[in-house]
Each structure stands twice: as structure tokens, then as C-alpha cells.
Amino acid sequence: MNKTAINYYVDERGYFGDFGGAYIPEMLYPNVEELRQNYLSIINDPAFQQEFRELLKDYVGRETPLFHAKRLSAHYGTTIYLKREDLNHTGAHKVNNTIGQILLAEKLGKKRIIAETGAGQHGVATATVCALRGLECVVYMGEIDIKRQAPNVARMKMLGAKVVPATSGSKTLKDATNEAMRDWINNPVDTHYIIGSVVGPHPYPDMVARFQSVISAEIKKQLKEKTGSELPDYVMACVGGGSNAMGTFYHFLEDESVQLIAAEAAGLGVDSGKSAATTILGQEGVLHGSRSILMQTEDGQVVEPHSISAGLDYPGIGPQHAHLFKTGRGKYVAVTDDEAMQAAHLLTRLEGIIPAIESSHALAYLEKMTFRGDEKLVVCLSGRGDKDLQTYMDYFNL
Numbered sequence: 502m503n504k505t506a507i508n509y510y511v512d513e514r515g516y517f518g519d520f521g522g523a524y525i526p527e528m529l530y531p532n533v534e535e536l537r538q539n540y541l542s543i544i545n546d547p548a549f550q551q552e553f554r555e556l557l558k559d560y561v562g563r564e565t566p567l568f569h570a571k572r573l574s575a576h577y578g579t580t581i582y583l584k585r586e587d588l589n590h591t592g593a594h595k596v597n598n599t600i601g602q603i604l605l606a607e608k609l610g611k612k613r614i615i616a617e618t619g620a621g622q623h624g625v626a627t628a629t630v631c632a633l634r635g636l637e638c639v640v641y642m643g644e645i646d647i648k649r650q651a652p653n654v655a656r657m658k659m660l661g662a663k664v665v666p667a668t669s670g671s672k673t674l675k676d677a678t679n680e681a682m683r684d685w686i687n688n689p690v691d692t693h694y695i696i697g698s699v700v701g702p703h704p705y706p707d708m709v710a711r712f713q714s715v716i717s718a719e720i721k722k723q724l725k726e727k728t729g730s731e732l733p734d735y736v737m738a739c740v741g742g743g744s745n746a747m748g749t750f751y752h753f754l755e756d757e758s759v760q761l762i763a764a765e766a767a768g769l770g771v772d773s774g775k776s777a778a779t780t781i782l783g784q785e786g787v788l789h790g791s792r793s794i795l796m797q798t799e800d801g802q803v804v805e806p807h808s809i810s811a812g813l814d815y816p817g818i819g820p821q822h823a824h825l826f827k828t829g830r831g832k833y834v835a836v837t838d839d840e841a842m843q844a845a846h847l848l849t850r851l852e853g854i855i856p857a858i859e860s861s862h863a864l865a866y867l868e869k870m871t872f873r874g875d876e877k878l879v880v881c882l883s884g885r886g887d888k889d890l891q892t893y894m895d896y897f898n899l
């Protein structure tokens with residue numbers, strides 16, 4: 502098939518090739534439909550764009566640097582740039598999306614924000630923008646996750662959010678998602694549901710990708726300034742649900758000379774039963790309201806994923822990633838916990854940057870690549886490692 506004939510973006514029906522759509526309960530239809538009908542006209546309005554850009558600049562601290570990591574480059578014998586999303590306010594890329602969605606919620610006249618969170622990172626990014634704009638914030642979180650992620654729960658509370666424990670099922674992310682959906686069904690008029698990655702029913706995957714696409718827009722501009730060409734040979738990112746990767750890939754999708762590499766979490770190993778390597782282990786199916794690829798049993802039960810990094814501990818990927826995987830436009834690779842931890846250590850010692858363990862999965866794949874020496878690579882450093890300090894302390898005996 503002629504690759505240039507493939508559409509990598511969303512179509513009118515809300516699909517990316519075979520994936521996407523809106524598989525939602527009837528009761529949720531009015532909410533999702535209101536969003537679907539309005540999101541593009543709101544986002545594309547110049548006044549919205551100006552307000553979004555101003556907040557990204559003055560509140561988040563964009564644009565984030567594109568850093569030529571010279572010692573890391575010398576180590577691998579090629580040229581590596583790091584897109585420093587770790588320098589954003591709140592320490593990761595997630596805030597790009599929550600800023601966009603809170604502005605959109607305001608335009609829709611919503612007064613109340615709900616979200617669900619697993620590790621708490623998206624909950625913190627949501628609570629942050631709710632404090633910024635003075636909106637009520639309710640975050641659903643599995644009871645077990647609340648215990649595991651105490652510092653993020655404290656952050657959300659300090660920011661004024663109400664953290665509601667999900668006590669059913671496995672008491673983790675899946676159950677928190679169900680609670681958030683139930684809340685939205687019961688509060689269709691005044692409430693907006695902020696989803697934190699490129700997942701969920703249409704239009705969320707496309708909407709979140711658009712908000713995160715600022716990452717690749719900046720990379721192109723910065724590479725052009727630094728090297729004279731806006732196109733690298735590779736762009737690389739880690740994939741949980743896939744929002745930082747989608748933001749990193751977005752403006753390169755039709756530049757077929759640029760190889761897109763997405764690193765998934767292999768956990769203790771792809772065959773260990775303790776993994777989150779969705780594209781290797783998964784099949785097509787419906788998860789969180791869209792058709793995508795997910796890890797499931799033969800009778801369709803979602804498999805509990807595992808990764809040392811909470812942000813990659815997700816049993817699926819967004820539908821646009823499923824499409825990039827299936828069409829071969831993106832290369833999806835699996836990186837183990839140990840490989841990611843070693844890559845985190847290497848970056849810290851060579852560049853003085855302690856990365857999030859999520860981002861370290863993308864860095865770890867550098868070990869498995871071979872270089873001529875004249876390539877240009879861009880790796881998205883999705884977040885900083887402060888939140889992972891306890892894990893690093895335990896792993897490295899610090």
C-alpha cells in the first residue's frame with residue numbers, strides 16, 4: 502500500500518482507520534455529543550488559541566527547550582536532542598492538555614470538573630488548572646491507588662480538589678474511570694470530564710492530541726533553528742495511553758522520512774505475565790469508550806498490566822496509536838523495568854537530568870539501535886524524576 506495515501510488523522514466519523522469511535526452507554530451520549538459538536542469550533546477560535554498560548558507561555562513555561570544532549574550523544578555515537586517537557590510547571594507534559602480542556606470547559610459554560618487518575622499525575626494536573634481558574638474539582642481514584650500515591654493525593658487536596666475513593670472491583674484506575682463516568686451521567690449540564698490521555702470516546706483522542714501537538718510544533722521550529730532542517734531522522738517517546746507520544750509525533754505524521762518510535766513498558770518482561778506491552782500482547786477490542794488495542798483474556802476481560810512506572814501501567818493504547826501501529830507508520834517497542842532504570846541512571850550521570858521512569862523507557866531503546874553517526878534523534882523527556890525518587894532509592898540503594 503502507498504503509505505502517503507493513508508490518513509493518520511481522525512476522520513469525520515471519529516475513527517483512525519479501524520480504531521476510535523465512541524462506544525459509550527446511551528446515558529452518556531448527550532455529554533459526549535455536546536463535546537463532539539463544539540470542540541473544533543472552540544479550539545480553532547483565534548481568541549481561544551491566544552488564551553491557550555498565553556497560559557502555556559506564562560503559566561506552564563513554554564516553549565520547553567530542545568536540548569542537545571552532547572554527552573549522551575557521544576555515548577551512543579550520534580546526535581540526540583531532548584524535548585524538555587520535564588521543565589513544564591507540575592513537571593510533565595500532562596498540563597498542556599488540562600490547560601486546553603479547562604479553557605474548553607469554560608467556553609461550554611461548565612462550572613465543575615471531574616477526572617479519574619491512577620498514579621495521581623493527571624489528578625494533580627487537573628487540580629492545578631481548577632485552582633488556576635477557580636473551578637470545582639472532583640478526582641476519582643482507586644482506594645488502593647490512594648494508599649500507593651499519598652504525595653499526589655496530598656497535592657490534589659492542597660490544590661482544593663476533592664479526592665473520591667473508588668471502592669469497587671480491583672480498586673484501581675478502571676474502577677475510578679467507572680465512577681467518573683457515573684458522575685458525568687448524573688451531572689450532564691454543569692460538569693466537564695477531563696480525560697488525561699489520547700484515550701476515551703471520540704472526540705477525546707483527537708482533542709487531547711491537538712492540545713499536546715504543541716510539543717511537535719515546537720520541535721520542528723527549534724530543530725530548524727538549530728540544524729537548518731525541521732526534520733530529524735527519529736522521534737521517540739514512551740507510551741502509556743499515548744499523549745506525550747502523540748504530541749511528539751503529531752506534526753511529523755506525514756513526514757514519512759521521520760521514523761516514529763514508541764516505547765511501551767514490558768515490565769518484568771513481555772512473557773512474564775507482569776507487563777504493559779500492549780501492541781505485543783494485545784488484541785483489538787473496546788477499552789474506555791473506543792476501539793483500540795488492549796491486553797485482554799480470550800473472553801474479553803481486561804488484563805491487569807504491570808510497569809515500574811505508574812504512568813505506563815495501562816492495559817491499552819489510544820486509537821490513533823493503534824492505527825499507527827497497524828499501518829506500520831510507527832514502530833512500537835517494549836522496554837523492561839530494568840532497562841528503563843538503567844537508562845534513567847545513564848541520563849542522570851551524563852547530563853545531570855533525573856528523568857521520570859516513564860520517559861526513561863524511550864531513552865532505553867537507544868541501547869537497541871545502531872547508528873551511522875550522522876542521524877538526528879529527538880527523544881521526548883515527558884517528565885522529571887522527582888516523583889520517582891522513592892523508586893530510585895529502593896532500586897539503586899541510595
Ligand SMILES: *Cc1c(COP(=O)(O)O)cnc(C)c1O
Pocket residue numbers: 593594595622623697698699739740741742743744745746812813857859860883884885
Ligand atoms: C502520565 C505520564 C506518561 C504516560 O502518559 P501518556 O499519555 O502516554 O503520555 C508518561 N510520562 C509521564 C512523565 C507521565 O506523567
